[in-house]
Amino acid sequence: MKKNYTRLLAVILSFLLLGGMMPAIAFAEEGEKHIVILGTSDMHGNIWGYSYEDNAETANNGMARLYTYIQEVRAEYPDVILVDGGDDIQGTIMTDDIYNKIPDDPHPVITAMNAMGYDAMTLGNHEFNWGIPSMLKIMEQAEFPVLGANVLNQDGSFVTGYGWTIVDCGGVKVAIIGVCTPDIPIWDGGKEGIDETIFEAASTAVQKAIAQIGEEADIIMVSAHMGMVAEFDEDGGTDSAQKILDDNPEVDVLQVAHVHITVNEKQGDVVIGGTRNGGREIARFDLILDKDNQITDASVEIVDMTDVTPSEEIREIPLIKEAHEKTIAFIQGGTGDGEEGGAALGSTTAKFQPDDEILGLPEGKLEDTAVMDLINLIQLENSQADVSACALFKDTSDLPEGDINYGDIFNIYKFDNTLYRVPVTGRELKNYMEWSAECYNQWKPGDINISFDPEYPGYLYDMFAGVDYEINLSKPKGERIENVMFHGEPLQDDQVLMLAVNNYRYSSALKTGELVEGKKEWESSGSIRDMIVAYFAENSPVEPEVDNNWKITGVDLSEDDSRRDEIIGYINDGLLPTPYNESYNLEDYDELVALAMSNQENQDLEIESDHSH
Numbered sequence: 001m002k003k004n005y006t007r008l009l010a011v012i013l014s015f016l017l018l019g020g021m022m023p024a025i026a027f028a029e030e031g032e033k034h035i036v037i038l039g040t041s042d043m044h045g046n047i048w049g050y051s052y053e054d055n056a057e058t059a060n061n062g063m064a065r066l067y068t069y070i071q072e073v074r075a076e077y078p079d080v081i082l083v084d085g086g087d088d089i090q091g092t093i094m095t096d097d098i099y100n101k102i103p104d105d106p107h108p109v110i111t112a113m114n115a116m117g118y119d120a121m122t123l124g125n126h127e128f129n130w131g132i133p134s135m136l137k138i139m140e141q142a143e144f145p146v147l148g149a150n151v152l153n154q155d156g157s158f159v160t161g162y163g164w165t166i167v168d169c170g171g172v173k174v175a176i177i178g179v180c181t182p183d184i185p186i187w188d189g190g191k192e193g194i195d196e197t198i199f200e201a202a203s204t205a206v207q208k209a210i211a212q213i214g215e216e217a218d219i220i221m222v223s224a225h226m227g228m229v230a231e232f233d234e235d236g237g238t239d240s241a242q243k244i245l246d247d248n249p250e251v252d253v254l255q256v257a258h259v260h261i262t263v264n265e266k267q268g269d270v271v272i273g274g275t276r277n278g279g280r281e282i283a284r285f286d287l288i289l290d291k292d293n294q295i296t297d298a299s300v301e302i303v304d305m306t307d308v309t310p311s312e313e314i315r316e317i318p319l320i321k322e323a324h325e326k327t328i329a330f331i332q333g334g335t336g337d338g339e340e341g342g343a344a345l346g347s348t349t350a351k352f353q354p355d356d357e358i359l360g361l362p363e364g365k366l367e368d369t370a371v372m373d374l375i376n377l378i379q380l381e382n383s384q385a386d387v388s389a390c391a392l393f394k395d396t397s398d399l400p401e402g403d404i405n406y407g408d409i410f411n412i413y414k415f416d417n418t419l420y421r422v423p424v425t426g427r428e429l430k431n432y433m434e435w436s437a438e439c440y441n442q443w444k445p446g447d448i449n450i451s452f453d454p455e456y457p458g459y460l461y462d463m464f465a466g467v468d469y470e471i472n473l474s475k476p477k478g479e480r481i482e483n484v485m486f487h488g489e490p491l492q493d494d495q496v497l498m499l500a501v502n503n504y505r506y507s508s509a510l511k512t513g514e515l516v517e518g519k520k521e522w523e524s525s526g527s528i529r530d531m532i533v534a535y536f537a538e539n540s541p542v543e544p545e546v547d548n549n550w551k552i553t554g555v556d557l558s559e560d561d562s563r564r565d566e567i568i569g570y571i572n573d574g575l576l577p578t579p580y581n582e583s584y585n586l587e588d589y590d591e592l593v594a595l596a597m598s599n600q601e602n603q604d605l606e607i608e609s610d611h612s613h
Helices: 006-017 063-076 108-116 132-139 184-188 202-213 241-247 318-332 370-383 406-412 426-437 503-511 528-539 562-572 586-612
Strands: 033-040 080-084 120-122 164-169 172-180 219-225 253-256 263-267 270-274 281-289 295-304 346-348 387-391 402-404 418-425 462-465 468-472 481-486 496-502 522-527 550-553
Touching (some): 202 241, 241 253, 253 281, 270 281, 370 387, 562 586
Parallel strands (some): 172 219, 219 253, 387 496
Antiparallel strands (some): 468 481
16 A cells, blocks of 8 residues: 555666656556545535625635536546545534424435535534434435444444445545544533444544455545544544554545644655635545556645635535525525515614724724623523623624624524533632633733734633623733622632533533533523524614623733824735734834835735726
């Protein structure tokens, strides 16, 4: 399965015979083969290339765009394999709020994947969000094997019936082994079938599969729904794709997923690829084999879908077209059965987010806002807890003035989380708040803005209600939370409160990070998003209210300095990039002005050039 050097020796020999001149084209061996493996993952229900919460087409993602590229490759190469790395049936209003709730009906994502001609799919963790029986009903619609080599029934059989598959591609037998992150019980424990299922270490499952495949395959590919590094099990590596490679030198191709980042690397002879989410990218593995089906060359490329035209062939599939139209009607308040429009879910008296002072720096993470206060209020009312925590999942999340539809609700709460009530001590709550405040960079004298640590995604930043507190950004991480007050009195370390928090944060931070010792004592039967819908039905028109229970301290943003106003003007005019991950400092004033002037000149030249044409 590993690379040999016959072809390389032929090229060197040619080099010598030609007197040291490299031939323009390397000599191809007799019987040489070229196969292409295309890898998608984390498509998260985005078939059309459409943002339902914004009611707008996208320009760079969606399964329809992926299919356009896939067909182009198939037209050029006869030997193409198409593999998906999981997390496909969850993520849009279409999937989460309509079709995943009716698993006995044809599912639009699987319908699209069948039409696209997949050879295999690996289970992702979000396939389990509605429990295993529901997942199996949807997966059974697939006309390709759904792989889960480390997802086992109590008797050791594969939950989906497949741990791997072997695809004959132009006479080359490619074994595809699929493994999912074994951390699913952390997030979805308690849902139907999860606790009775065995989630084995990924590397162990791959090792078993390779042993059973034996000599039946020429190439071993692993499709792993996990990142290269461990997400939780740093010591054991049960959820690490790197551990798979370390323990299994037979692997030739590795597809990674789950973390929504571009991965394009090579370790020795092994090509490794992973893509961003939503159908934004596709991984392309090109393998050259000799007449004995030994790999002589391998490469990986990550292809961006920006400006790719969506496939009308996919969009015009009756079920997919119907699902798309049904979702839009659902958002607008209709029944989804052909009714246009319909009654709104409720209304507001004004928008809920303040305007950003600096373009691209979300005020919703720099000050208390009506959006976060609304979500936390709803969580407190439904849980009867003392304190609530929630994140602004998207920087631009807002509620408009006037009628509210389902897309607006989805926009401020995009995940299908349930709500927990958990006992916490004052010390535990403060530690949780410190964990959250790590998203900020430390402020330095002369900084004109607050910025965010790029290692901490925005969805990890929770804001709290039910307590008053300050975040001192002049202090390092772990020392920022100050003056925490509960009902007008300083919160004591041994004081016990009830915390409202979503199921994902409870599992992946509070318990995994050992921030809280107590266990959930209550769980909502419905989703937090459903609670928001119910609140608007009962309380509209809803007025945006802010209690300003928290604030950032320890910073002096030089707001009286005209130089700051000038720099902000350049940012808002598009002449300087938004200082999101690193603050601009007045010490760099001259350089910033020079850069802005240079960008202005370039803009003027472009405008002049456009006018001349």
